[in-house]
Amino acid sequence: MTKVMNVGIMGCGNISKSYLSLAPLFRGIKIVAVADVVAAAAEERAKEFNVSALTPDGLLAAPNIDIIVNLTIPAAHYEVSRKALEAGKHVFSEKPYVLSVEEGLKLAALAREKGLRIGSAPDTILGGTHQYARHLIDRGEVGRITSGLCGVMSHGMESWHPNPGFFFLAGGGPMLDLGPYYVSNLVQLLGPVKRVSGFTSMATNTRTVTAEPNKGKVIPVETPTNIHATLEFAQGAVITLITSWDVWEHGMEPMALFGTEGTIHIPDPNMFGGEIRVMRTASDDRKVTTVEQWEHPLSKPNHGASSANYRCAGLTDMAQAIVAGRPHRCNGDFALHVIDIMTGILRAGEEGRVVEMQTTCERFAPLGPDEARALLAEG
Template structure:
């Protein structure tokens, strides 16, 4: 990285602590300002990190902010991004890129017209776990990839999150919340997707918050909380996806990739590292050496990658990738209500691999 980049955070909720820790330890980034609808929360984060607490409007207009880190709830992603772009700022946001594909396209077109850089989480796939698995796939260890499975099962975020309402409202649910980690990893491993087929349901009409000052409060469930689907990749590989807020637990590994020569276990894509295992046709499971990815990475490495990307090049956690992931998820949900195979109208290149760094 070159000159230090000044970061302004909009949204000081639960995830912001992970980002401020990363910003504090990467010499190319400096936290300049923070904003939140809860002024007291913004002030606390500012004091803890030697930053200024501003309103969102003040932050995006501030000449001392180079890039806006958008950590708001999904429904606010597009509005905050568009305001920052209009002020000439680069933007990196939490997933998804926007609440809908239409909004995401609006944000991308605005960024292109303004000549600013736009990136989006997840950046977990840039760590040594997924990147090492990708390196082994690219090197031909498993032969031609044939299929993959991706499984995320949890009884629900209300068990730990003090304000889980948005997880169970339109724009929420297990697919839109957790799907980006798994689908982004599958694109890194197997490339873009051309068609999807999905089915979904929900087990309970309401949830009870289990922690924080609202513990015991009941909230309605207005989205499907168990989603399953098939992703048909351009390459012909088939990925089976299961995303659930309805079940107690699973012993399934997060991701498996199956090829003509071997099968591969990929670590949890919601983390940055983990062991990669291979099982040749005539062999047993064995660990593989770490060959790629950012070592000791954490949330915010995608932001650092964006700020270090030369002009004219796409960052690895790019807007086209995030749009493609959002299109896949939105199309899967459409398929759950229409019982049809849905073509994906967007695409993206596989992001550049991360060398062992």
């Protein structure tokens, strides 16, 4: 029988609903309490999901909590995670993990000192589709990856998010908000990055919210909203990544990686599932064909007719890894390298230079179908 680790959620904003509603799908974790600086927000979530509502200090001090899930705003991630580690709790943070390499190094040192684990979203890259894409790349389906083109573009968060202001402040913007999905997937597919370059811009200094309850409110924009980056990987590939909230419409696909023997098209890494398409030079007609994927539990639609959402997979993998004494996948070193890449891109745009990475990481172990089933309450 799998040992269950008790989880407390710090921060009861929009994303907390996903964690609370999806946690019962998984084996080895149980969310028992929530906290927020706004007491009413914690009380509302607690009532909705039948868990305890605590103050932030109360959650940190609770003796029955093993892991704190940090769902606060990005600007608070470092301080909240630091306090959780100081309180003797393992930490799993929503992305972005931290806002600087320096913050991440401090947390890593503290975790080592305390004998604790750090994990971070995104865990969408554990989805069956992205793990199968890795399987195809690793077996040389399209040869050695030499280049690629990836992008996530829209007109921002103000049209749907109930409180979008923080997305446009320091620690926000499309690179630090949506970039983690793309950069994390690239690193788990190809390995660490050596250096980056980038250009950044900002279309407007303000945005007008069009979603309730703040419809009509004008909010400031204090971070780049259009970023065009180039990433040089240690294995030799050079990848272009665009993240922008200044685009109304486009025809670009999420991820296309070009190899010496073909091309692989990978779906949105903000989702666990999707369609993989491949063109192989070895085929007679060289047509792009849809790949038949393996039966992987973390790519089965469970969020509408065609969407797979298994957030808490990374948290569960960490909890089970703590019990088993093995490495976990969405770990602090991996997350810190992703932060190094993204902040390096922003610094490259600001300073007009190529930026060398300060960190590196290992590719974590693949998550095949059998390993994924072990994460689920009903494997």
